Amino acid sequence: xxxxxxxxxxxxxxxxxxxxxxxxxxxxxxxxxxxxxxxxxxxxxxxxxxxxxxxxxxxxxxxxxxxxxxxxxxxxxxxxxxxxxxxxxxxxxxxxxxxxxxxxxxxxxxxxxxxxxxxxxxxxxxxxxxxxxxxxxxxxxxxxxxxxxxxxxxxxxxxxxxxxxxxxxxxxxxxxxxxxxxxxxxxxxxxxxxxxxxxxxxxxxxxxxxxxxxxxxxxxxxxxxxxxxxxxxxxxxxxxxxxxxxxxxxxxxxxxxxxxxxxxxxxxxxxxxxxxxxxxxxxxxxxxxxxxxxxxxxxxxxxxxxxxxxxxxxxxxxxxxxxxxxxxxxxxxxxxxxxxxxxxxxxxxxxxxxxxxxxxxxxxxxxxxxxxxxxxxxxxxxxxxxxxxxxxxxxxxxxxxxxxxxxxxxxxxxxxxxxxxxxxxxxxxxxxxxxxxxxxxxxxxxxxxxxxxxxxxxxxxxxxxxxxxxxxxxxxxxxxxxxxxxxxxxxxxxxxxxxxxxxxxxxxxxxxxxxxxxxxxxxxxxxxxxxxxxxxxxxxxxxxxxxxxxxxxxxxxxxxxxxxxxxxxxxxxxxxxxxxxxxxxxxxxxxxxxxxxxxxxxxxxxxxxxxxxxxxxxxxxxxxxxxxxxxxxxxxxxxxxxxxxxxxxxxxxxxxxxxxxxxxxxxxxxxxxxxxxxxxxxxxxxxxxxxxxxxxxxxxxxxxxxxxxxxxxxxxxx
Numbered sequence: 001x002x003x004x005x006x007x008x009x010x011x012x013x014x015x016x017x018x019x020x021x022x023x024x025x026x027x028x029x030x031x032x033x034x035x036x037x038x039x040x041x042x043x044x045x046x047x048x049x050x051x052x053x054x055x056x057x058x059x060x061x062x063x064x065x066x067x068x069x070x071x072x073x074x075x076x077x078x079x080x081x082x083x084x085x086x087x088x089x090x091x092x093x094x095x096x097x098x099x100x101x102x103x104x105x106x107x108x109x110x111x112x113x114x115x116x117x118x119x120x121x122x123x124x125x126x127x128x129x130x131x132x133x134x135x136x137x138x139x140x141x142x143x144x145x146x147x148x149x150x151x152x153x154x155x156x157x158x159x160x161x162x163x164x165x166x167x168x169x170x171x172x173x174x175x176x177x178x179x180x181x182x183x184x185x186x187x188x189x190x191x192x193x194x195x196x197x198x199x200x201x202x203x204x205x206x207x208x209x210x211x212x213x214x215x216x217x218x219x220x221x222x223x224x225x226x227x228x229x230x231x232x233x234x235x236x237x238x239x240x241x242x243x244x245x246x247x248x249x250x251x252x253x254x255x256x257x258x259x260x261x262x263x264x265x266x267x268x269x270x271x272x273x274x275x276x277x278x279x280x281x282x283x284x285x286x287x288x289x290x291x292x293x294x295x296x297x298x299x300x301x302x303x304x305x306x307x308x309x310x311x312x313x314x315x316x317x318x319x320x321x322x323x324x325x326x327x328x329x330x331x332x333x334x335x336x337x338x339x340x341x342x343x344x345x346x347x348x349x350x351x352x353x354x355x356x357x358x359x360x361x362x363x364x365x366x367x368x369x370x371x372x373x374x375x376x377x378x379x380x381x382x383x384x385x386x387x388x389x390x391x392x393x394x395x396x397x398x399x400x401x402x403x404x405x406x407x408x409x410x411x412x413x414x415x416x417x418x419x420x421x422x423x424x425x426x427x428x429x430x431x432x433x434x435x436x437x438x439x440x441x442x443x444x445x446x447x448x449x450x451x452x453x454x455x456x457x458x459x460x461x462x463x464x465x466x467x468x469x470x471x472x473x474x475x476x477x478x479x480x481x482x483x484x485x486x487x488x489x490x491x492x493x494x495x496x497x498x499x500x501x502x503x504x505x506x507x508x509x510x511x512x513x514x515x516x517x518x519x520x521x522x523x524x525x526x527x528x529x530x531x532x533x534x535x536x537x538x539x540x541x542x543x544x545x546x547x548x549x550x551x552x553x554x555x556x557x558x559x560x561x562x563x564x565x566x567x568x569x570x571x572x573x574x575x576x577x578x579x580x581x582x583x584x585x586x587x588x589x590x591x592x593x594x595x596x597x598x599x600x601x602x603x604x605x606x607x608x609x610x611x612x613x614x615x616x617x618x619x620x621x622x623x624x625x626x627x628x629x630x631x632x633x634x635x636x637x638x639x640x641x642x643x644x645x646x647x648x649x650x651x652x653x654x655x656x657x658x659x660x661x662x663x664x665x666x667x668x669x670x671x672x673x674x675x676x677x678x679x680x681x682x683x684x685x686x687x688x689x690x691x692x693x694x695x696x697x698x699x700x701x702x703x704x705x706x707x708x709x710x711x712x713x714x715x716x717x718x
Contacts, residue, residue, distance in 0.1 A: 004051070004521075010059040015197040021159075022194040026052040028159045029125065029184065030059065032166035034066060036121070037201035039091040042071035042079045044490075045520040046098025047135065048186040049127035053096065054521065060534060067202050072523070072535065075462075075490045080106030083113055083179060086120035087220050089210040092170050092203065093122055099129035100139040101441075101461065105491075107144065113179050114148040115230045116220040117238065120205075121170030122179040124150075128270070130325055131358035133186060138356060140325045141183050145302045149234050151242055152302040153182040154269040156253065159193035161269075165299055168249055176242040178234075183301075185270050239303065246300050252308055256294035258315060263376040265368070266312065266334060267322040269299035271359055275322055278364035282372075284379060293372075293379065304333040306341070313338060313345040318375040320368065321349035324359045409449040414637045415594075415662035417559045417587030418444050418512055422452040423632050423668050424565035425480070432573055435480050436471055440464030440492075442484035442519045443589075444512050451634040455482070462487035465496025465509050472505045478573050478581075479507040485541060486517035489526045493544055500580040501549040508572045512559075513541055513586040522592045529588070541584050552581045559587040560663055562671035590660055604685075611685040614661035618653045622677035625650030629675070633668045653677070 006027070013031050015021055021031055029052060033041060041063070045053045056063070056070050063070045073079035079095035086093050097106065103126060113122065126141050145152035151172060155165040166182060173180045219226050246252065258264065267275050275295070279285035284292045296312040298304075313319055321331040331349035338345055353359065353367040372379050412419050425447075429435065439445055439455030440463065448455035459467040464483035471479040483492045488511050497509060515529050516522045524530065528537040542555050552575065554568050565585065572581040604611045620643060630638050630653060641654035655665070666678040684691050 004054065006051070006055045006058040010055060010062065013059055013062055014200070017197065017199045019197045020194055021197050023192060024051075025157075025159065025162065025184070025189045025191050025193070026055055028163055028193070028195065029166065029189075030055050031197065032163040033094055034062075034068070034200040035163070035198045036167050036170045037092055037203050038068055038094055038170075039120075039203040039205070039207050040069040040071070040082065040085060040093040041095065042073045042082045042093075043096035043125070044073050044076045044079055044098075044102060045517060045523050046102060047127060047129055047520070048189045049096045049098060049125060049184070050521040050523075051189065052125070052127075053523065057523075057534075066200055067206055069207055074526075076102040076105040077109055077491075080109030080113070080124070083109070083118070083122045083124070085207070085210070086118040086122040086179075087113070087116055088215045088217060089120055090174075090205045091120040091207065091210060093120065094125060095123075096125040096127070098127045099134075099136060100141055100144070101129075101136050102126070103141055103144050105461070110144070110150070110179070111148050112222045114150050115222045115227060115234075117177040117230065117233065118173060118179055119177065119220075121173035123166070123169050123173060124179065124181045126181055126183045127189065128183040128185050130185075133358075138325070140329075141181060142301060142325075142329050143327075145181050146329065149178070149239065151176070151178060151180045151246075151300065153180060153251075153299060154301040155182070155184070155188070155299050156269040156272040156297055157185070157188045157191060158273075159191075160195040161299065162188065163195050165251065168251060171249075172242060172245050172251075175245045176238045178238045178242060183270065187273070188270065242303060243305060246303075246305055247307065251300050252305060253297040253299060254295070254312065255289060255297065256291040258294045258312075261294050261315075261376070261379075262317045263372060263379070264294040264296065264312060264316045264319045265322060266296045266298065266309070266319055266330070268301055268324065268330065269297050271322055271324055271364075272297050274359055274361050274364055275368075277361040278368055281361065281365045282369055282380065293368075298330065301330065304330070304337060306337045309334055309337045310341050310343055313343050316345050318346045318348060318371070320352060320371045321347060322353065322359065322364065323349060326350070326355045328355075410446055411449065411634060411636065412443060412446050413591050414635060414658050415590035415660035415664065416443065417514055417590060417662070418447070419633060419635060420560050420562045420664050420667060421510070421512060421565055421585050422447045422454055423664075424562050424569055424671070425454055426452060426632060427562070427566045427671060428569045428573065432570065433477070435477050435573065436468070438464050438468040438471075438479065438481040440467075440481075440483040440487050442487055442512075443514070444482055444484055447482070451631050462490040462492035463495060465492055466499060468507055468509075469499060469503065469505065471507060472503060474506060480510060480573075481507060482510045482512065484519070485511065485513040485515070485527050486519070486525055488541060493548070497545050497550060497580065497582065498548050504578065505580050506578065508569070508581045508583065510569075511541055511545075511582065511584045513584055514589040514592075515586075516589050516592055518589040518592065522589065522595070545582050545584075550580055550582050552577045552579060554581075554583050556583065556585045557587075559585045560667050562664075562667045566671060590662060594660060608686050610688055610691070613683045613685065615681045615683060616655050616659055616661055616663065616665060617679050617681060618655055619677045619679055620652050622675065623652040624675060624677075625652050626675075627653060629653055629665055629669050629678075633665055635665060638665060 009027055043053055060070055076097040085091050153165050153169050155162045169180045276285050276289050279291055321334055323330040328350050335347045352371045437455045439448055439458045441461040457467050465481040468479040468481035517525050524532050526539040527541050542553055637656050637659040639654050639656055640651040642651045669678050
């Protein structure tokens with residue numbers, strides 16, 4: 001079950017020559033792949049290309065009709081190795097993953113692929129996840145492209161340009177026998193636009209053809225002495241071939257008239273829209289890109305085309321390189337070109353723009369304005385200075401909001417089955433003392449933040465267990481390592497659990513099994529409990545860890561049972577058993593459960609069937625207002641409520657309408673012996689006659705008891 005279904009939208013992927021496609025960027029990318037005649041496609045989900053994987057999954061019938069093999073890869077390394085199909089055979093293939101973290105995982109496969117080279121076009125679509133909206137370390141794919149000499153495409157965020165660059169990217173790959181990286185940002189993936197379609201292509205040479213006529217070429221395999229020859233081939237043949245193709249097909253673009261201009265801007269393709277927006281604010285462009293400042297748009301971010309740079313800089317005194325992030329690879333390259341050619345132009349970039357962070361329109365506007373004020377003030381004219389948007393954020397009204405709006409760090413969803421696990425860990429720490437906790441990438445990483453404050457390190461997806469490997473010390477407190485089911489199947493089984501078995505690690509390994517790759521949108525994985533007609537699911541994590549030698553394993557099938565979670569954690573930390581102690585804590589991701597269950601409930605209610613739903617609440621008369629339940633649970637649906645009672649100053653706990661009736665608050669209150677103020681209410685939709693009769697009797701009894709209490713209450717006359 002993915003975050004959303006594209007079953008309706010994928011019908012547009014069948015559009016033919018001359019038809020107009022209108023839709024989201026990820027659908028345009030998929031359409032471009034089909035128009036390019038790919039034989040296979042794979043990848044691993046992760047923002048901002050998770051939805052691309054969902055589109056491919058929903059379009060599987062169409063892919064099969066075209067003879068395209070789609071694989072939901074086990075990891076980015078699996079996807080990268082998949083491209084080896086293009087090494088010996090004229091097969092076009094593409095894979096996709098998230099940013100530098102995915103490229104890091106796939107780096108071994110990619111380095112071998114780039115060294116030996118390819119026969120068919122091979123493309124890696126990288127969801128470049130850089131900037132303040134990112135969830136990862138701030139690095140760029142550019143460095144890997146330079147290191148392995150893979151051509152890096154960075155298309156201008158416009159669908160016709162993106163589609164054209166994907167089609168040309170395969171041709172570039174084949175012309176230079178080199179795999180190509182195509183990076184797309186969040187805005188590119190999710191923007192809406194249109195382009196004129198071409199017919200989808202069936203691959204001319206199929207996977208079946210390759211299997212029936214296998215080929216071998218030792219010069220393409222990365223072994224000495226071929227590896228040394230491959231390096232020279234990169235320099236003397238592939239690199240010049242790529243340069244010629246890029247120039248001939250004009251993959252980079254020039255905008256604006258240089259006549260009379262002293263200054264120009266060189267910009268990465270992906271930053272074109274923000275740059276045009278900044279120029280529009282400065283009065284130097286309209287919204288359609290008709291710019292007064294000449295632009296050289298590098299849709300190919302690597303390699304740099306020396307002759308095009310020289311052509312653009314000819315006649316200009318100063319150029320500004322707009323390149324997001326650091327190091328300033330493109331700026332250095334442009335500076336090298338102009339220095340070697342002795343071009344009389346001064347190259348600027350990070351002297352006017354920040355070294356790190358998002359290049360928003362506001363940031364670019366300030367940098368470009370300062371650049372033009374110093375080197376071409378005539379362009380700016382005599383208009384009044386533009387207001388600085390930054391001071392708005394420090395206005396008194398905004399500052400006052402900080403006093404009334406509490407800071408809310410990222411956290412787990414309402415009803416998340418991982419929340420009670422960390423509540424249980426807090427209870428165990430209260431009893432046994434603090435333990436070293438190695439965290440992992442995924443939803444469970446939020447346990448590092450308040451209110452749980454658990455976790456010391458995180459080293460990468462599925463590496464939670466491996467990152468505790470140094471703490472295998474007998475006689476000391478045991479370490480606790482956490483990873484999710486997605487990370488476990490990604491690489492945690494071998495790098496974490498297998499390593500722990502081999503080294504007789506005495507620590508505790510907690511595998512959180514919520515049935516999906518939840519952090520990336522809820523895609524199915526090996527241990528998903530749901531039936532998947534195209535994949536083999538329901539593969540047991542417990543069976544897998546036992547299969548590689550773990551002898552101490554505990555399975556918990558309802559993580560909301562905080563008492564049981566606490567007891568099993570305590571046992572794991574105190575047992576005399578040797579070797580790794582593995583706990584598999586399983587409960588369905590609540591977000592996916594609600595996506596699955598809510599439509600069923602709505603349908604049942606609409607059909608008139610008796611349906612019982614649950615709600616939880618807090619008895620205001622019983623709640624003491626110490627808010628221990630909030631501190632230990634942190635559920636977003638738990639809030640506070642002011643009472644009108646003048647004798648009670650502290651607000652009581654309250655549960656809002658986002659409650660999904662998981663019961664965690666009550667379980668935590670019980671396990672921690674906090675208070676009995678939580679109650680559960682059953683809401684009966686389409687009640688039967690028996691339900692109505694029972695309700696009348698119950699309410700009558702309650703009313704009688706309430707009146708009797710009121711009569712017995714002590715009262716004083718005024």
